[in-house]
Structure formats: structure tokens, C-alpha cells
Amino acid sequence: MSRTRQCRRPAAMAAGMLIAGAASAQTSVSLYGMVDDAITYVNNQNGAKNIYLRQGNLYASKWGLRGREDLGGGTAAIFDLQAGFDLNTGAASSAGLLFNRLSFVGLQHSSAGTLTLGRQYTPYYSFVGPLTGSNFLTGATGAHPGDIDGLDTTIRINNSVVYTTPAYAGLQASFMYALAGIAGSTGKGSTLSGALRYDNGPVSLGAAYLRLNNAARTAGFDPTSTGSFGTSVLNQGYVSARAIEQWAAAGTYTFGNLLVGANYSNVRYEPGANSIFANTAVFNTIGVLGVYKLTPVFDVGAGYSYTTASRANGISDSARYHQFSLREYYHLSKRTTLYALQAYQHANGQTLGKNGAGNIVAASPAVGDSQNLTGSSTSGQFVGMVGMAVVF
Known part of the structure; x- marks a missing residue:
């Protein structure tokens, strides 16, 4: 081998290392996640009190991989890619779904916005949910009863395309459409959502719309539909709806160490040929909340919400739900938090049971989204939790 070629090889290797180093500097992949668990007391779950461990109260327990490559x-x-799990058993939170919470890929441009494809949250949740009790009081005890309006992330959409604009003078918009892929009927099983968000100093405002269309191959909400939502004792008589339509608006204002907020949602369950109820059912919810930072490491929050259902499907005394929520946080560090949660809900009136029309039952309270199908056998339900959460 010539002396010249021997000299060129180290030079070529050095150049290759520089190129690889430059490429890696423009690309980042990070592992992240949260773990959360609490000792929980419920005074009445389907007729009996219970003390147990419940994970995912302050934050849902999950892990994920997030990546970004600068394309110039x-x-x-x-x-x-984000996967949820049960901290107390190690099991995946959704059988058969590895990345059950999020799985998407897309392009982001500083002035053109962001376009993503995959399994994603709706603009309805992303823009309004963070301004409600689900965020500031935790969904476990602060979400609206049974998470009836899906503002605590129980709605995730498959096969979705989402476009989000950059923020202009504090104003931002986002739109979603999800394709069910049903040959000859593109509308069945699809999902549509749009939202606006405004942030300027102490003021944050959001408004959003969501429509979940049932693939309508069964009497329930067909699993081939692009959307999914939470079932609770509030809505179990209406899960066979042809479509679910939701509107929501929320706002917060910060005065020094005090944040106050108000929110409203409207949810409509529309019947179809395969539905086991006949008339559109409507749930309206209003809520107020406040959070006060007592010290840099300790803050408290409180909230109230009132949910009322329409008189339909033979119901003359419509269901009504009053919920009071409290929470206390002590931050051991930026990543580790000790917390306590307390909530009480009172229910009146009637709703449909799981068998639909004709199955009129007394409304049962279900605090936040932690007791969706474990409602109280009486008109009141209390939930208390003491737990710890770590972000990594």
C-alpha cells in the first residue's frame, strides 16, 4: 500500500466522524415517563367501602420515546410513541396495544405549523382539557363526573391526521380528521375535531368541537370506529349512539400566586338504527376552580362542577350531579411530588341503565374519572387519596 493511500485513510475516517457527529447533533431521541401511585379510600363502591392502591391519579403512569430531526x-x-401501564401490576393499561396512549409521526415547521399522522389526542382535548379541573385538580377526582365530556384524555383517535398552526399574537388553531377506512362509507367511524386557543400573559382561553361517528356494525360503539371514549354510570345507556357530539370552552386567569378558572361543556348522544335508545340525550356541565401557591413548593386547589342531563327516553326527573374537589401538592423536587386528593359527589334524578330505553335507574354518583363504573349505591360518594408521583 502506498504511503499516500495510508495517509488518506485516517483523513477519510476523520471526515466521516465529523459528518456523523454533525448528523447526531441535529437529531434527538429521548426516553421519558411518569410513575404515580396512591393509597385510596372510597366510602361506597357499588355498595361497599374500599381501601386500595390506585395508580395514575396525578399523572397517568406511562413511558415513551420522543424524537426530533432537524431537516433544515x-x-x-x-x-x-407512548405506552401506559399499571404501576401496581406491571401490566399494559390496554391489552393488545403497546403504544396505547400515543403513536404518531409528522413534520413541524417554524412558520407553517405542524402536521402529524397516527393515534393522537384530539384538538378538543389538547386545547381545552389543560384549562379545566382535569388538569389543575387531577382527572381522578377533578374531572367532570364520569369524565362525561372527555376532557381528561380518555378519548384517543386512531388513523388521524392533525394540523396545528403556529401561535400568532397568542392565537392558535388545530384541526383533526380521522379516516375509518370503511369501503363505500368513508363517514362511518370517522372523527372530526377543531379547536382554538388564546394565551396572553395571565389569560388563557380555549374553545373546541368534537364529533365521534360510530362505525355502527354492532349495537354498541363499534371498536372499528376511529374514536374511543370513557364509559361510566352516567352514559352507559347511550354508548350505542350513532354519533357523539361535544362542545367545550374554558378559561383561566392568574393573579400573582392565585389562578382561577371557569369551564363549560355540552355533550350529545345521537341515536341511530342500531341504538338501544330513541331520543338524543344531552349532558351540560359548568365548572369553576382555583389554585393558590402558598409557598414555592406547596400549593392547593379547589373546584366545583354541576352536570345536568336532558329529559329524554322516558326520563321525567333528569339526572343532576354536584361535585366538590380539593387537592394539595408538596413538591419534593422538580420531578417528585407528594399529593393528597379529596372529592365528594352528590347525584339526583334518573338516567338510563346499560340496557338502554326502558331501563330507567336512579342516577349514581361517580367521582371524577376514578370511579366510572364503581358508582355509589347511595346518592353520595367520597374519595380520598394520598400518593406520590415521579416524572423522568
Whole structure:
């Protein structure tokens, strides 16, 4: 081998290492997650009190991989894969779904916005949910009863395309459409959502719309539909709906160490040929909340919500739900938090049981989204939790 060629090889290797180093500097992949568990007391779950461990109260227990590659010109490729799990058993939170919470890929541009494809949250949740009790008081005890309006992330959409604009003078918009892929009937099983968000100093406002269409192959909400939602004692008589339509608006204002907020939602269950109820059922909810930072490491929050259902499907005394929520946080560090949660809900009136029309039952309280199908056998339910959460 010539002396010249011997000299060129180290030079070529050095150049290759520089190129690889530059490429890696423009690409980032991070592992992240949260773990959360609490000792929980419920005074009445389907007729009996219970003390047990419940995970995912302050934060849902999960892990994920998030990546970004700079493509130049202000454009980046992004992806996010997120899996939920039960901290107390180690089991996946959804059988058969590895990345059950999120799995998407897309492009992001500094001035053109972000386009993503995959399994994602709706703009309805992403823009309004963080301004409600689900965020500031935790969904476990602060979400509206039974998470009836899906503002605590129980709604995730498969096969979805989401476009989100950059923020202009504090105003931002986001739109989603999800394709069910049913040959000859593109509308069945699809999902549509749009939302607006405004953030300016101490003010944050959000408004959003969501429509979940049933693939309508069964009497329930067909699993081939792109959307999924939480079932509770509030809505179990209406899960066979042809479509579910939701509107929501929320806002917060910060005065120094005090944040106050108000929110409203409207949920409609529309019957179809395969539904086991006949008339559109409507749930309206209003809520107020406040959070006060007592010290840099300790803050408290409180909230109230009132949910009322329409008189339909033979119901003359419509269901009504009053919920009071409290929470206390002590931050051991930026990543580790000790917390306590307390909530009480009172229910009146009637709703439909799981058998639909004709199955009129007394409304049962179900605090937040922690007791969706473990409602109280009496008109009141209390839930208390003491727990710990770590972010990594």
C-alpha cells in the first residue's frame, strides 16, 4: 500500500466522524415517563367501602420515546410513541396495544405549523382539557363526573391526521380528521375535531368541537370506529349512539400566586338504527376552580362542577350531579411530588341503565374519572387519596 493511500485513510475516517457527529447533533431521541401511585379510600363502591392502591391519579403512569430531526430550513421530522401501564401490576393499561396512549409521526415547521399522522389526542382535548379541573385538580377526582365530556384524555383517535398552526399574537388553531377506512362509507367511524386557543400573559382561553361517528356494525360503539371514549354510570345507556357530539370552552386567569378558572361543556348522544335508545340525550356541565401557591413548593386547589342531563327516553326527573374537589401538592423536587386528593359527589334524578330505553335507574354518583363504573349505591360518594408521583 502506498504511503499516500495510508495517509488518506485516517483523513477519510476523520471526515466521516465529523459528518456523523454533525448528523447526531441535529437529531434527538429521548426516553421519558411518569410513575404515580396512591393509597385510596372510597366510602361506597357499588355498595361497599374500599381501601386500595390506585395508580395514575396525578399523572397517568406511562413511558415513551420522543424524537426530533432537524431537516433544515426551519423544518423538523418528529415522532412520539407512548405506552401506559399499571404501576401496581406491571401490566399494559390496554391489552393488545403497546403504544396505547400515543403513536404518531409528522413534520413541524417554524412558520407553517405542524402536521402529524397516527393515534393522537384530539384538538378538543389538547386545547381545552389543560384549562379545566382535569388538569389543575387531577382527572381522578377533578374531572367532570364520569369524565362525561372527555376532557381528561380518555378519548384517543386512531388513523388521524392533525394540523396545528403556529401561535400568532397568542392565537392558535388545530384541526383533526380521522379516516375509518370503511369501503363505500368513508363517514362511518370517522372523527372530526377543531379547536382554538388564546394565551396572553395571565389569560388563557380555549374553545373546541368534537364529533365521534360510530362505525355502527354492532349495537354498541363499534371498536372499528376511529374514536374511543370513557364509559361510566352516567352514559352507559347511550354508548350505542350513532354519533357523539361535544362542545367545550374554558378559561383561566392568574393573579400573582392565585389562578382561577371557569369551564363549560355540552355533550350529545345521537341515536341511530342500531341504538338501544330513541331520543338524543344531552349532558351540560359548568365548572369553576382555583389554585393558590402558598409557598414555592406547596400549593392547593379547589373546584366545583354541576352536570345536568336532558329529559329524554322516558326520563321525567333528569339526572343532576354536584361535585366538590380539593387537592394539595408538596413538591419534593422538580420531578417528585407528594399529593393528597379529596372529592365528594352528590347525584339526583334518573338516567338510563346499560340496557338502554326502558331501563330507567336512579342516577349514581361517580367521582371524577376514578370511579366510572364503581358508582355509589347511595346518592353520595367520597374519595380520598394520598400518593406520590415521579416524572423522568
